[in-house]
Amino acid sequence: MKDLPTERLENQLPDKAPLYSHGEAVTEANRCIYCSDAPCVEACPTGIDIPTFIHKIATDNVKGSARTIFHDNLLGYSCSRVCPVEVLCAGSCVYNHWGRPPIEIGRLQRYATETALARDAELLKRTRKAPTGKKIACIGGGPASLAAAGHLALDGHTVHIYEKRAYAGGLNTTGVAPYKLHAHDSLKEVQMILALGDIELKTGVEIVDGEASDGQVSAQTLLGDYDAIFVGIGLGPDNFLHVEGEDGPGVVGATEYIEQLKLDPEAKLDGIRTAIVVGGGNTAIDVARELAQLGVPEVAMVYRKTEAAMSGYAHEMVGARKDGVRLVENRQPAAVVRDGDRVVGLKVRATDDGASEETIPCDLVALAIGQSRLTQLAAAFGEVELDGKGRVRVDAETNRTGNPKVYAGGDCVNGGKEVVNAAQHGKLAARAITASLGA
Ligand SMILES: Cc1cc2nc3c(=O)[nH]c(=O)nc-3n(C[C@H](O)[C@H](O)[C@H](O)COP(=O)(O)OP(=O)(O)OC[C@H]3O[C@@H](n4cnc5c(N)ncnc54)[C@H](O)[C@@H]3O)c2cc1C
Numbered sequence: 001m002k003d004l005p006t007e008r009l010e011n012q013l014p015d016k017a018p019l020y021s022h023g024e025a026v027t028e029a030n031r032c033i034y035c036s037d038a039p040c041v042e043a044c045p046t047g048i049d050i051p052t053f054i055h056k057i058a059t060d061n062v063k064g065s066a067r068t069i070f071h072d073n074l075l076g077y078s079c080s081r082v083c084p085v086e087v088l089c090a091g092s093c094v095y096n097h098w099g100r101p102p103i104e105i106g107r108l109q110r111y112a113t114e115t116a117l118a119r120d121a122e123l124l125k126r127t128r129k130a131p132t133g134k135k136i137a138c139i140g141g142g143p144a145s146l147a148a149a150g151h152l153a154l155d156g157h158t159v160h161i162y163e164k165r166a167y168a169g170g171l172n173t174t175g176v177a178p179y180k181l182h183a184h185d186s187l188k189e190v191q192m193i194l195a196l197g198d199i200e201l202k203t204g205v206e207i208v209d210g211e212a213s214d215g216q217v218s219a220q221t222l223l224g225d226y227d228a229i230f231v232g233i234g235l236g237p238d239n240f241l242h243v244e245g246e247d248g249p250g251v252v253g254a255t256e257y258i259e260q261l262k263l264d265p266e267a268k269l270d271g272i273r274t275a276i277v278v279g280g281g282n283t284a285i286d287v288a289r290e291l292a293q294l295g296v297p298e299v300a301m302v303y304r305k306t307e308a309a310m311s312g313y314a315h316e317m318v319g320a321r322k323d324g325v326r327l328v329e330n331r332q333p334a335a336v337v338r339d340g341d342r343v344v345g346l347k348v349r350a351t352d353d354g355a356s357e358e359t360i361p362c363d364l365v366a367l368a369i370g371q372s373r374l375t376q377l378a379a380a381f382g383e384v385e386l387d388g389k390g391r392v393r394v395d396a397e398t399n400r401t402g403n404p405k406v407y408a409g410g411d412c413v414n415g416g417k418e419v420v421n422a423a424q425h426g427k428l429a430a431r432a433i434t435a436s437l438g439a
């Protein structure tokens, strides 16, 4: 994997919730009442034993606490920073019913995983089983594949991860808001996973469904070379609006743009005074917040429905407003207005009265209206089915596709959820692969 350039815009954004000190962690841990039917555990897609890991922090057993977390979620470090805890574990903590702040589960999880790994990077390696001689390929180097690879390696298998980009980590590296997780911290987690066992990461290698050329390997070759395959390819490129004036400089796909802000040392925001983000989901909120925090003076989100109908989390929208982002509801883009090459405005049509139009002046339009699917690749393995929305169909218990040798997980299966869901899919698939190989 290439080294990350140090001069990147995302480095201007500090951690939103810095690492707890020892005293803060123990004090917060001691607030937990260790509910026996803990609703926080029920709300965690990976089922981490939350009261147990918190109790271990309270008794100063940080290594034990991290082991409890990693047992159910090998991506427990990034999840502690990126999970929407407000709607998952902490959102269901009993304290919410008593009018008190819920336990800061995410920050405690970060304390346990980050502190334990800093003290002992080989924390989990010692639990690895004897080599089985079985070889598994993971396609994609994002959270789903990393979780699968880590669990498979701990089960004693050889794992090869194929990642088409220069860096692994998937959206943790390229997409997640920097104030939650910087790319260099995501790559730290990748290294932690790679150290778990016999895992080789091949970056800059794309798996293709047809004939392979340089830097590519065909799906058929993988089928022949490996005992099992895990498909964790995520989603495809950003969708576009297909309106007049859209093609050209100044109109960007949100995820591609966020990737530039995070990784590209050449990315600059010079000359951007007003940016418009189109969309009402979490990606729209993220790019709007990032632009505002990086100093763009005017940032507005344009959404075709009302705030109540937005798929983005309410707590993120509260944060966006604090960052100075303005929300324009009930407006649908009709055209991008240019002066020569330069974007000068977005013409929008009202969706509540269906007729009136106005042009909002701007010099950047970021489109966050969903991503396409890459799943034809999975279908190329044969016997793998896609659903009507282009998602890979899997068995919910095992994450196995219709092809007994092929498993899949993460965004390519659920259409785009959270890192923690991808981690759970990877874990389920790894357990099922080990069982199917009789190892
Ligand atoms: C802008 C943005 C912000 C987000 N913020 C959060 C957040 O704060 N918290 C949260 O929990 N979730 C967040 N998510 C969602 C989360 O990032 C995803 O759910 C998660 O990363 C899915 O993991 P994955 O492994 O399925 O896919 P990805 O993370 O997309 O990884 C897939 C990997 O596969 C590679 N790949 C694709 N095709 C091939 C091929 N043919 N050959 C080789 N490699 C290939 C890709 O390059 C990529 O690295 C965010 C998503 C976006 C878009």
Ligand code: SF4
Pocket: 031, 032, 033, 034, 035, 038, 039, 040, 041, 050, 051, 092, 093, 094, 095, 103, 105
């Ligand atoms: S619900 Fe809250 S108090 Fe109860 S175990 Fe979970 S974190 Fe602790």
